[in-house]
Amino acid sequence: MTAFVSALDLFSIGIGPSSSHTVGPMRAARTFVEGLAADGRLEGVRRVTCSLYGSLGATGLGHGTPDAVVAGLAGLTPHDCDPDEVRGAWAGLGTDGTEVRLAGTHPITMTRPDVTLEPRTRLPGHPNAMTLQAWGDDDALPIAEETYYSVGGGFIRREGDAPEQAEGLRHPLPYSSAAELLDLCDRLGVNFCDVAWRNEVAVHGEEGIVAGLDAIWWAMAECVANGLHTEGTLPGILGVKRRAPEVRRRLEEYDRDEHVRDTSTEWLHSFALAVNEENASGGRVVTAPTNGAAGIIPAVGHYYLRFVPGADQEGIRRFLLTAAAIASLVKKNASISGAEGGCQAEVGSACAMAAGALCGVLGGTPRQIENAAEIAMEHHLGLTCDPVAGLVQVPCIERNAIAASTAVSAARLALHGDGTHIVSLDTVIETMRQTGLDMMTKYKETSEGGLAVNVIEC
Template sequence: MTAFVSALDLFSIGIGPSSSHTVGPMRAARAFAGRLADDGVLDRVTRITCSLYGSLGATGLGHGTPDAVVAGLAGLRPDDCDPDDVRGAWSRLGEAGGEVRVAGSRPITMTTGDLSLEPRTRLPGHPNALTLQAWGEGEALPLAEETYYSVGGGFIRREGDAPEESEALRHPLPYDNADQLLALCEEHGVSFCDVARYNEVAVHGEDGIDAGLDAIWAAMAECVEHGLASDGTLPGGLGVKRRAPEVRRRLEEYDRDEHLRDTSTEWLHAFALAVNEENASGGRVVTAPTNGAAGIIPAVGHYYLRLVPGADAAGIRRYLLTAAAIASLVKKNASISGAEGGCQAEVGSACAMAAGALCAVLGGTPRQIENAAEIAMEHHLGLTCDPVAGLVQVPCIERNAIASSTAVSAARLALHGDGTHLVSLDTVIETMRQTGLDMMTKYKETSEGGLAVNVIEC
């Protein structure tokens, strides 16, 4: 099956704070409720239980996973729901129970105890797993039971389902790795974004892909704007204050005096901080390729629009398509899941996507684009996922700001060469995969190692 994944799937509009722990479980619960309705058993359901395993059980409370499950069962969708309807959806049930309208119609009573956290139980399919069961009045066995895996970036897989191949078969320019992608570019005299666009148009049409890309960027831009304007303290108990608005105010003062200093890198940081502070607060964000790494693509995109002469909306489309082409390679041949590969799979992947994409819109050749992505990924190898208190705040927010700078540096460095380099993008992606396998579980989104156990929670 081709590696290519549509930009409209990779860049999914959702809510924070986590694509794998919030968006994925919400989609899984919604899918389960839909199956109950489709199978004709919904009217018999009087109770639904859910077990959260592995990483979902370990950091689910900090990531709002129980809230997401309840919201999904009620039929809410992460791409268009009001985030306020999700926050507290589980805790509001209480021990006595509250009403949940499953699939938006069937009222049942659920309690907080109907969702259990099982961090020590790891199912073989993926570290992020949840099992949902529907029960009828007086029934000894569940009416229905399904296990879902949240495999990163908001993507889910139901246990027992075969991989989806129907859309893949419609891609006229398939590729499995970077070498094949480069060969396609050379054969047809095009760049990464052109290969991606050709595949996208075959599925979505010219107008469909353009509208989709424009909607994605509009959501990213709105997230940046909201984050730059929103003061306050992030939820969760760590007392982390939003910094993006104060950074913005200071930079605006500096920029009024052109002789003070170059503030381009600091604006880049501010854009990334804004997005990840929005994500940490449970706001509307775009998975890119995950929520924990959602600030890098929009931050570098804003850097392009703000500082590159001639930058325009068409360039942003090329930017997003190039980033999606690179992300497809990582998703197929390694992982974009922090629970599976550590933070190298999230921030490292996003940095590689942004570096290659920026190189593309700065006029880089396909081999320079591949080199930029490789440089960015190479210098994130081994990065652990160790969120303090299970919250996507420390060190996640700052990591996005620093990785945004790394992406710009990697793109600029690649443009000074001719694309010839020793380590290929395929090699560094395979190395990332192997490193993730070797990495101890406690360093992969469980909050059981690294900063998560060495920072005192106040």
């Protein structure tokens, strides 16, 4: 089965703070009520309950998961909803119940206890699991019950469904490993982005994929701009102050003085901070490949446009296509879910994507691109996911800024070689998968270990 996943699916426009804990559960809840409507059972529903298991239960409150569930039941979708309609959708339910219109039409009454957090219960399908039940007049037996897994990056899988075939039959250039991708590039005399382009065109057409890539980039750019100009404090008990606007002002002052040092790396940091502060506030972001790692691809893309001579929008399209080609390998052969593999699966994957993509638009060969991605991933192996207070803030925001720097360094280091290296990208991806399996659960998005238990929250 091909590894390739479309850039239009990997880079999905949604809301913060988490692709797996906010976007995925919202999609699952909406899918559930849409199924009820399609089966003609929606009118008989009087009550809906949801149980959040494992990582969703452990850090769901900090990630806004119950709010996302209620918003999804009401028919909202991550890509076009007003983020303000999601915030407080569950927390604002009254003690006597509040009306929620399932799929935007059928009214029921919901209370906060209708969504329960069960962090100690872990279902075998995935650490991010949730079970939805629809009830009628008979409280003894639900009308419908479905379990969904939020498998990272906003992707969901319903229990019992067959594995996705990832459009494999429609892709003219399938591959399942980096070695196979390199072989395709060698035989056809093309680069990573060209392989991705041909696969995308086969599914979406030339106009469709260009429009889709441009929409993704404009959403990323808008997120950066919003983050650079929005002051204030992030939600939650930590009281984290937004830093991106102050960094931007200082850098603008430095840049007006032509004798001041090169500020390109500091701008790179500011771009990443801006995105992840927007994400932490529940704003509009693009999964890249997750929300927790959403700042790295936009930051490196902005670095390319601002500091690389000759950079243009066509280069950004090639940048995104190359990143998607690399992310597809990680998603198929390891994981992009922090609850499954720790932060190495999120920030490590995003760093590898950005490093390879930047290497490509800087003129790198296929083997240099593969080398850049490998360097970036290798130096994130073992990175834990231990968010303080269950919020996507500490250490997540700074981690994106540092990983963006690592991506640029990896790309430029790879460009100084001929692509020959000891550890292959396939090997490091497999190592990341094995490391994730070995990593203790408390270090995988549960806030039960590491910084989460060693930082005083208030």
